[in-house]
Structure formats: C-alpha cells, structure tokens
Amino acid sequence: MEFEFWWLLAFPLFFALGWIAARVDIRQVVTESRALPNSYFRGLNFLLNEQPDKAIEAFLEVVKLEPETIDLHFALGGLFRRRGEFDRAIRMHEHLLEREYPQGHKGLAEEQRLRAMSELGQDYLKAGLLDRAEQVFGKLLETSQHGQARTHLLEIYVQEKDWQKAIDAARLLERDTSKPLNADIAHFYCELALLESAKGNSDAAAAQLQQALAANRQSVRANLMTGDLHAAAGRHEAAIAAWRLVETQSAGHMALVVDRVLGSYRQLGRVGEGVQWLRAFYARQPSHDVFNALYLAVSETEGAAAARQLAREELRRNPSLRTLDRLLEAEIVTADPEQRELLQVEKSLVASYSQRMMRYQCGSCGFKAKQFFWRCPACGRWDSFDPERGEGES
Ligand SMILES: [Zn+2]
Known part of the structure; x- marks a missing residue:
C-alpha cells in the first residue's frame, strides 16, 4: 500500500471527532448530576458518616422533591423495616403501590407494583400482622413473585402453628424450587402429633408420627415421640425399641433419650439390663449428658464405690465441672464426717457454677x-x- 498525503489530514480530523464525543458525554453526566437534588448527596454523606437518622431525613426530602426516584423509595422502605419502624415502611410501600406509573411502560409499572406488594407483605410479617401478610402473599401466588410469596406464606403458617397448611405450602415450595424440605415437613407432622396427643387421641398421634417418618426416615423426633406414646400406654418394650432406633439416626441425640430408656427398663423391673445397655452405649458414644445418666443408674444399682470409680475415669477422660460435681457427690458418701463437711462446701460451689453454665x-x-x-x-x-x-x- 502506498502512502497518501491526505491521510495526514485524516488523523487530526479523527482526533477532533473523538474529543467532541468525549465532551458530549461529560456534559451529559454533569447535567444529570445537576438534576439530582442536593439533599441526595447530603443523605449519602450522612450514610457514609454512619448517621442513618439524618440520612433518612435527607432522602425523604429527595423523595418529596423527586417523586420519580422509585428505587430510593424502595431502599428507604426496606431501611425502615430493618430498623423496626414498621409504620413508616408500610406507608412508604403503600404509597408505591397506589402511585400512578407513567403510561407506555405497562410491564415495568406492573413489576414495580408487584415488588411494592411483596415488600408490603414483608412489612406486615415483620410487624406481626400475620393475617394481612397472608392476604398480600396469597394475592402474589398467581404472579411472577410466587416463589417469594410461597416462602413467606410457609413462614406465616409456622408462626401461626397452622401445621397442615405449612405441610401443603412446604410441599409446593419443594416442587417449585427442588430444595428438599422433608426434615421441616417431618417436624410439622410431629407438631400435629403433639396436638393429637394433648387431646388424648394417641392413635391419631401415632398416625401423624408415621407420616413424619414417611417424609423423613431420619426424623429423630418422630422415633422419640413414638417411644413416648408407647411408654405412656405402658408398652415399655416397644418404647425401648423405638428410642433405641435414634442411635441409628443420630447418636448425639441419644443424650435426650437415655433417661427415658432407663425409665422404661425400670418399669419392666429390669433396671440391671438397662444399666448394662447404657454402659455399652457409653463405651460407643461417650458424652457428658450420657455419663450423667449412667452415673445415676450405677450409683442406684451398684452403689457409691462403683459410681465413684466411674466418675474418676470420666474426669480423667474428659474433665468438666459437672463430672467433678458427680465425683464430689460420690466422695461425700464414702468420706468420714470431718472430710464430709469440707467436701460438701466444695460440691455446692461446683454445682452452682456447673448448673449455671450448662x-x-x-x-x-x-x-x-x-x-x-x-x-x-x-x-x-x-x-x-x-x-x-x-x-x-x-
Ligand atoms: Zn437460633
């Protein structure tokens, strides 16, 4: 390609065009920033200086001067709700819901209206106005906001303790989001079982617990409550079997169960067998709470010397205030009267600390x-x- 002289003219021309384009952009930015009221910048400044009250005042002024700043309205509404100023949040979102949106932006206007409705529902929910919140989210179920609406409806049913509705809502939400909620659903069935139990309908309660296990085979609570139902009806063998299933689900939760198991063995007149089982379980899964149950059972069935031996071993294995408390208790029984007095003072000190901290x-x-x-x-x-x-x- 040959060099042509007119190219020398083209370079300054392109340069000039670029310069003009840049000027136009800058001018536009300056005009836009002039359009924002000063209070907007004052508000930002207050926010940056962590003075939210003054920031809010400044932003409210902007909102009055520039009613088109919809995002600022939403931001303020959310801020009020987080601060627990529900009246102001509700007013802000009601205003957004009722305002006239410009013609020609129908889709956008509808989106803003639904967003305002969802925010209003959350204000009601946080303010504890559950009926109103339920109404708002109920209306949103048929709209693009249905996912959020269903999540909040589930929260409302749980707060209202309307467990059947909670189960239905959770199942629909699971279908929509494919996020598993089976553990929560099992708890809702357990809550229904509790209600039936309180009314004396133990068969209906047992049926709800079966549903809980069908929803979640790992539901510790369902097995624990099934055991409680059996024990209350005097079926102690069945109760022990149900409770011992908890070990296969979550060994840590056995801490909540061991006293019950021992109680049922006692009812059957086979407390020795219960202690034997508990010793074996403790060897598999040692913990403070299980130790405590075992200590009481051993001192009851095998005497203070065996209990003291157990407490010494546990204190060496895993020192804690409550084990020390148990050891002192065992020492007191076998001590001579002079030592006993001092040991009793020590024990009451340790016991008061450990009770407060447990x-x-x-x-x-x-x-x-x-x-x-x-x-x-x-x-x-x-x-x-x-x-x-x-x-x-x-
Ligand atoms: Zn918590």
Missing part, C-alpha cells in the same frame, strides 16, 4: 437455653440445637 445452644444463632428446642425460639431454625448441653460461658 445450656443447650443453637448452632445457628448462638441462643442458649436450659431446655432443648427442636426449633430455635430466637432464629426460627429447625434442628439447629445441639442435643448435648455445653459448659460454655453464660
């Missing part, structure tokens, strides 16, 4: 309780509690 704990949010929960009262998760009591800081 807690069940949610593995999800860290909530601690004296009682074991299948569903955490703080974060609402199922099966999040460790079945063994810890001795952490209280």
Whole structure:
C-alpha cells in the first residue's frame, strides 16, 4: 500500500471527532448530576458518616422533591423495616403501590407494583400482622413473585402453628424450587402429633408420627415421640425399641433419650439390663449428658464405690465441672464426717457454677437455653440445637 498525503489530514480530523464525543458525554453526566437534588448527596454523606437518622431525613426530602426516584423509595422502605419502624415502611410501600406509573411502560409499572406488594407483605410479617401478610402473599401466588410469596406464606403458617397448611405450602415450595424440605415437613407432622396427643387421641398421634417418618426416615423426633406414646400406654418394650432406633439416626441425640430408656427398663423391673445397655452405649458414644445418666443408674444399682470409680475415669477422660460435681457427690458418701463437711462446701460451689453454665445452644444463632428446642425460639431454625448441653460461658 502506498502512502497518501491526505491521510495526514485524516488523523487530526479523527482526533477532533473523538474529543467532541468525549465532551458530549461529560456534559451529559454533569447535567444529570445537576438534576439530582442536593439533599441526595447530603443523605449519602450522612450514610457514609454512619448517621442513618439524618440520612433518612435527607432522602425523604429527595423523595418529596423527586417523586420519580422509585428505587430510593424502595431502599428507604426496606431501611425502615430493618430498623423496626414498621409504620413508616408500610406507608412508604403503600404509597408505591397506589402511585400512578407513567403510561407506555405497562410491564415495568406492573413489576414495580408487584415488588411494592411483596415488600408490603414483608412489612406486615415483620410487624406481626400475620393475617394481612397472608392476604398480600396469597394475592402474589398467581404472579411472577410466587416463589417469594410461597416462602413467606410457609413462614406465616409456622408462626401461626397452622401445621397442615405449612405441610401443603412446604410441599409446593419443594416442587417449585427442588430444595428438599422433608426434615421441616417431618417436624410439622410431629407438631400435629403433639396436638393429637394433648387431646388424648394417641392413635391419631401415632398416625401423624408415621407420616413424619414417611417424609423423613431420619426424623429423630418422630422415633422419640413414638417411644413416648408407647411408654405412656405402658408398652415399655416397644418404647425401648423405638428410642433405641435414634442411635441409628443420630447418636448425639441419644443424650435426650437415655433417661427415658432407663425409665422404661425400670418399669419392666429390669433396671440391671438397662444399666448394662447404657454402659455399652457409653463405651460407643461417650458424652457428658450420657455419663450423667449412667452415673445415676450405677450409683442406684451398684452403689457409691462403683459410681465413684466411674466418675474418676470420666474426669480423667474428659474433665468438666459437672463430672467433678458427680465425683464430689460420690466422695461425700464414702468420706468420714470431718472430710464430709469440707467436701460438701466444695460440691455446692461446683454445682452452682456447673448448673449455671450448662445450656443447650443453637448452632445457628448462638441462643442458649436450659431446655432443648427442636426449633430455635430466637432464629426460627429447625434442628439447629445441639442435643448435648455445653459448659460454655453464660
Ligand atoms: Zn437460633
């Protein structure tokens, strides 16, 4: 290719065109930023300085001056809800729901309206207005927001303890999202069984527990409750069999079961056999709570010397305050009167500490309780509690 002189003219021309294009862009950016009210930047500044109250005031001013800033409306509404200011969140989302959207953007307008509705439903839910929340999410079931609506409806039914509706909603949600919810569904059946049991309908309760196991073969709670039903009806052999199945599902959960098993052996007049079984289980799966049950059973059936020996071994294997408490207890029985007095002071000190510190704990949010929960009262998760009591800081 030969060099032509007119190319020398073309270079400055392209350069000039590029320069003009850049100027146009910059001018557009400047015009747009001028269109935003100053309060918007003030609000941002407050947010960056972690002064949310002042930021909200500034943003509310923007919203008044520029009613078209829909995303800012949504952001503010969400912020109010998170801060627990449900009245303001509800007002903000109702306004978004009722406002006139510009003509010609029908699809977009509908999308914004559904989004506002879903946000409003969440405001009601968080504010505890469950009836209203249920109504809103019910309307959203036939729309593009149906996935979220179903998730929230399930949450509402659980809060309302409407377990049959919860089962139906969870099954539909499972079908929609292919996320397994069988463990939760088994708990809903167990809750239904509890209601039947409280009414004295033990057959109906047993049927619900069967459903729980059909939904989730690993449901520890269903076997535990089946054992309870058998024991309450005096069928102790069957109760022991049901409870011992828990070991095949989750050995850790046996800590909740061992006292029950021993109780039924006692009812059958075969407590020695129960202790033998518990010793063997403890050898397979040693833990503090199981040790405690074994200690009590051994001191009852084999006497203080055997119990003391057991406590010494456990203290060496896994030192803890509650084992020390048990050892002191065993020492007191065999001590002479002079030693006994001092040992009693030591024991009451250790016991008060260990009782205060022994807690069940949610593995999800860290909530601690004296009682074991299948569903955490703080974060609402199922099966999040460790079945063994810890001795952490209280
Ligand atoms: Zn929790």
